[in-house]
Amino acid sequence: MNQSNQTQHRWGMAIDSDRCTGCQACVAACHAENNLPLSDAESAARGRAVHWIRVDRYYEGEFPDIRVKYMPVLCQHCDEAPCEPVCPVYATYKNPEGLNVQVYNRCVGTRYCANNCPYSVRFFNWFDPVWPSPLDLQHNPDVSIRMAGVMEKCTFCIQRINRAEREAKEEKRPLADGEVQPACVQSCPAEAMVFGDLNDPESKVSRLAESGRSTRLLEELGTQPKVFYLQRAT
Amino acid sequence: MDRRDFFKIVSTASAGVATSACGKKSDALIPLLVPDHEIVPGEEQWHPSVCSECGGGCGVIARVMEGQRTIERSGEKFRERIACVKKIEGNPLDPVSGGRLCARGHAALQSLYNPDRVREPMRRTAPRGKAGFTPEPWDSAVAAVAEKLARARSSDPAKILFLTRPQASTRTLTIQRFLESLGAPPALSCSVAGLAVERKAADLVFGWRGLPRYDLGQARYALGVGADFLGGWASPVYYARQFGQFRQGRPGIRGKLIQAESRMSLTAGSADEWLPLRPGSEPHLLIAIARLLLDEKLARNAQQLPAGVAESILAANLADLIRISGIEERRLRRVARELGESESPIVIAGASIVHTNSLQSLVAAHYLNLLLGNVGRSGGVLAPQQAAAIDPVNANVLEALKRAQILLLDSENPVYSLPSASGVMEVLGGLEMIVSFGVFVDDSVAYADTILPDHHTLEFGTAVVPPVAPGIAINVATPLVQPLYNTRPIGQTLGDIARKMNVPFEPIGARDLIEPQLAPGETWDDVARQGGLWRDGEATEPASKPLGEKLEWSDPVFAGAPEQFPLQFQPYPSLQFGDGRGANLPWMQELPDPASSSMWGLPVEIDPQTAARLNVNTGDWVRVESAQGSLEALAYVHPAALPGVASMGIGEGHAHYGRFASGRGANPLSILAPVWENSTNTLAFGATRVRITRLGRRPGELIQFSPRDREQGPWGYR
């Protein structure tokens, strides 16, 4: 919107299943970055634990010829996101940079978006979050603390994107490929995750998205996800 | 923050230039403590530090920003702006972490801001083990400790035992120096992740002091045996980075990993093929492979093998070995052939689960690597280059405890880490004095008489020597934020005690460790600013000559009669909690377990056949009984568990460990038989047999984030 003089980004991610070890560093990094509400045993048992990114694990085959598949699943920031049209108040929408944004202050909590998300990556704030003091000192001031009654989900660390874009603008230079890294991508020890601009054909993520191993999750639904999964080579 | 950014900051800083493209970040350069009044809301600063959650010693950078807390000063309540650590990331300059970090490393923040930290010195008021404490001023607490310590020293300094974490750092060096000045024996560790066996094997075979480094990133074909190197063994971030490089980091080359392990660990799950190995048969598998290599003339470096070793291998009964390992001969032959034919093969052996014969498996693995000709070569096994790596070992801890009169505890938890049947609780109950320097009250600190709480690592400077690092690496932490509580760094406390005892003692600071190593032109400030001192490794060919002359193997010993206790029980260090010390971090509690997806608890993993025989379903309560004790836990029917082997993650079952861990779940170590690894006398925690009985449904359910573990199949959930 009115940013025609700037290059428009289209953020996307590639996850290399061949590199992913399932170590869940991304999960913890996301918790640290995004002020995710803390669960306790009771709320976790009631299905209220929040992990914006999770590592799905599926066992394949039977013992002894069994293997396990680890698959980090986060908001796919679909181009044709099923969650967007169903929100009655526009609390979730596609922003100019292709992010699927959840506007907490606009959300009234119909939870329709969550039902319509085939990836089940949307989470709801059933209660106001609590952190036993002084755990709250850790809160990232760049990220909202969500109150009861609103949806939340992976933002592709929009606060990091905004910060990087701002700094680039202040320094009057274009954003370099790899300069913006969501917390999960930043943390990944095996460097299985790559984040970048899909509008830039030279970016690492664009090249990976074009590679032969690239697939997308539930692609058949036509959601046009912007997270690309590179299949395991064997 | 990526590597380039951090470099920029660091380099501009060391050049003394604060005005450049990122001059705005110039305030991020001060490597010293951030004065609270200089914290600007909304502005971030990044400071280097070291992760102390596991022994890996990753260099990290911490994001410091403004925070507010309410404090009471002379009865009045103030809201105070303080500098807070908001996030920890890997230090991009550190060759170990390379800017990356594991889940536990991220959660270190929650130990800094844990609501259950010890906030001031305390004195025991309740019976030992009951964790009742009352605050005590520093002076009198220190004086009391010094007095008793002085008395013990004058009678027999050998009766002073210090337990500290298995990590080479200024902290452990300070402790060692303190003990030396008292004339006491060196500090020990009792962590199950102490890697004592790995160190011993490297010493025995190659005379290496420290952990060998496996250059996975340059290898083409890797056989992992018993080492869950992606799930926490040795240096998880380093090996995960290596793994990424191994798999997809080189154009046109994709490494293939075969993992032989007695459970489907994270590494086995990520491997191209998992060889389900019978517990404790690692030596058998390794020797069988060595034999196959020799037989098929694939051992490219057979001449270097000591004659005694070669003889032992050739004398082995291959069929027996294969039978004991429980792996199909066809598969084993194929793996041996692939290994032998690969351009750059490597065998990574470890003892994630220690058995009585673990040392033999590591020794065998070293000889196997020698046979493959990769010792000291790129893509092979490399010698540790850390001169300063003296870390406390986990050896003979129980004997030492029994001998001791005075126990000094630094974040080590013998009550948790040793089986109840070893009598550790009685031993601790009978000690003359127990002093804890840790920041939490755990199962063992509950026995302490005095707690002299340390700062958190992020609040005080330290230097850590990572056990696995390319070249020489010392990661340095300077204090990042003001201490939250009335705590004192352990060096200072020990200094105070020594002064009271009139013993000459000076704590070792990070600077003391770094300065002798500095090259001309380098300054301590540079090192502190970038978070460490790193030197590239040199070729280490000379050090790779084997010293050992023999290779022997024995069948693993399991305690308990097989008729009564039909299942082999293997507790394993969990991804979330490591050796158990991560259990008080809520992020780790709610991290879904990689095997069972359980949160806020760890189930006992049972294979489908056994489960069917016992009529156990996922989510049922079961009783796990050994000859030494029993525990009750929830069951998870693990599709990839070995028949007849029950596994359970270590981490839960703390009697005392703060609100997030206390009284949650069961400690699998507690029911073990006190069986020790043959050479190091470290606890062989995979060497107990159990029986499992079904208790059925009861209050308290298995909390799983993803109950479903199959992508297709029968309908419905449990």
Place this chain on the structure above:
Amino acid sequence: MLFDWRKRRLIRFSSKGVWLIVLCAIGAMADQPIAFPHNSHVKLGLDCLDCHIGADTRAAAGLPSVRKCMLCHAKLAKEKPEVQKVIAYANKGIEIPWVRVYDFPSEAHVKFRHAPHYQAGISCSTCHGDLTKETVAEHTVTHTMGSCLTCHRQKHASEDCAACHF
């Protein structure tokens, strides 16, 4: 907004209208520890940025620390009772506990940054009122999302929700 007046106590149930009222109330009631006269400082030729140093480059405009106050007041106007309060704080080494006048409620989830607004040439008085006429800062300008958006539209600034709310 009027329909909500009864709910003032129930801040957690509030909609936008309610928090505005609550805020106005807080602003109007703000009992500052020191009756700081903005007008007289401005008259002396001080610029807003002299004390609120972050307004042009940072997210937060910031409040000066008591040390900064003492740069002048160590010598100037020491006898005035309000200044003596400043000196008392300085001597105790405690920051002056100023009460915040303008704020966005946490429910609004606004990530406001002063810098871009300053750089876009928005004068301080647009949002904070004419401080040449005020003594103790008061909440004189009401901010709603409507007023933010009106300005953003006029100035062709981003109207993307995620520009401010995230």
Place this chain on the structure above:
Amino acid sequence: MAIASKVMPYDEVRRDLWRPLSGASSRYIVVLVLLSAVALWGLVAWGYQLYRGIGVAGIRRPVFWGFYLVNFVFWIGISHAGTLISAILRLTDAGWRKPVTRAAEAITVFALMIGGMFPIIHLGRAWLFFWLFPYPNSRLLWPNFRSPLLWDVTAISTYLTGSIIYLFLPLIPDVAQLSTHAAGWRRLLYRTLSLGWTGSDREWHALERAMKLMAGIILAVAVSVHTVVAWDFSMSVAPMWHSSIFGPYFVVGAIFSGIAALLVVMSIIRKTMHLEKYLTPHHFNNLAKLLLLMSLLWLYFTVAENLTAWYGNEPKEMSVFGARVRGNFAPYFWIMVFCNFAVPFVLLGIRRLRSILTATIASVTVLIGMWLERFLIIIPTLSFGRLPAAWGHYAPTWVEISISVATFAVMGVLYLVFSKLFPIVSVWEFEPHSEAEE
């Protein structure tokens, strides 16, 4: 046709039908108090939910919609009792409808009021429900007209308005008559509501035309409302929801449950208000036949929906189908089939067994069955989403159960109050001259 008016003089009819309006038996009071207490308890539960957060309900990830939405669909379904049935009967000039219509129309209005509350109860931030309405504001923010939920809001408010008008129109001659006989506040109430009705030919004409028109309109609205409710589900990509059959399936289910509700209400008021002369076995017989027809129609749709899913054998759909038919939800599924098909088919299909009692029993089971049907449409799909790793189960808490139960009590209270204020059977339609009109 044994229509009461043919045999009975109008005065007697009026006396009979006005009798329940005056005085209150102790039984009435007790029932009213009891039901009010239950309703109040529901309010307390809702208040607790508002105060603590929606998390006090059992809904969870991935089952984000639970009892509240089940009740919503159920009550909107019940609302089809009245207006739709009475409109059909009115449009088809079924003479036997006269004693039935008002009772039916009242059900519609009340059920809609209750059903319409559930989307609000279910909101995470219920106090902001007005954001779903298009009202002008300085932010230039409008609701998202692409969202089926907004269609819902529109459809339900239209239907509610229409139903109230449709209930009100035939009430005018009755309240006009009542106003001449009542005293005190009742007189004022009836006078006001009669809108100055004098009973002139012009007025009768206008009323007849208005009612005919409203009957036509309401029929269309009613069908569309439940179709829109169905679209809440079928517009989404969730397995077993994304089905083109849902619109008509829901409408059929709604009429089915609506008739059942009407039958239950009729048999209750027949007994308690002594309206045996007006609500005769003939009415029950007719409605029972209608119920049987709807039961068969419902079965047809159910088979059509499930058979295609099963035959298609699409894995994601099969997880839901399997859970429903032979997995966790199988008991509910087969109870539903029993209630919705077996019971009505046997009790009403065999002529010998068809009676007021069996019709009532069948209706009650149909209500249970239809509630279960709503449950089985919503919950299994959410429990067994597209990615098996995100599967999860749902169990309601006391809050949801309290609120659900309370809504039945609210229905009772509203009905009790209504029947005390207005004749539950349209009186003027028994007047001789109105016969001539028809």
